[in-house]
Amino acid sequence: MRDLTKGAEKIRLFLDQDSGMRAAALGAFAERVTERTADAFYVRINKDMTVDERRHALKASRERFRSLQEEHPNLDRQALRLLLIKEALADMSVIGHWRDRWLTHPFPSMSEPEKAVCYLTDADAYDEDHLAWLYNKASLHAIDVFFMQGRRRLSLLERPIATASNNRRLWHGYSAYNPRSIVKLLEMFRVFYNDVLVGLDKQTPAMRLGLAKGPVSLEDIIYFQP
16 A cells, blocks of 8 residues: 555545554554655444434435525535534544544435544644545545445455354355455456446546546456566
8 A cells, every 4th residue: 555655745544443454554654644744534434323314314414504505605515514524623522542533524424424533643734724624535435335346246255144044153155265365356356446447427546546547448457568
């Protein structure tokens, strides 16, 4: 990951709330964090909410946003989003041994209900507008889509099946006998996902990051010769 981002001017890491992942990210990018060219955030969501609960939360968020639009008709949508996030910045909760400060995100979605964000590398280096914009961008949606695509396209990564036997034992019917096979498949899928697969905007992830001018064909990858 560190090698892939060598040419990036800024790096933003959005992480699941996991101490091991936190240690790995801050260790790998320690120098860039010190240079203020890399930032890391925890992103937490409530995965246990039902569909109806998610819809209710989303409806409440949209109603609040519409009310704010009526109060500030001279502000565009982006300015209003930042205004709400700056309000949330003033009301953050301190949680845990490390006294992490968590912001309750004012814009939940169906895929990220009750989203909360913690800025892990806060060095008080940004003004309030810049900080609010970083919190606004915090999301795990992109990596969740990657995981979903991987499970759908790679049978070795399919979720285990619960059997009808005692204790709901799980059957890993497609598991690889050699874990190295999964590593190889994931590497191939990563290349396919980033450079070949286009989204609704007709762009690949590599194109969105400015790393490619167009999609790469499978033939060009398979038959590539240095």
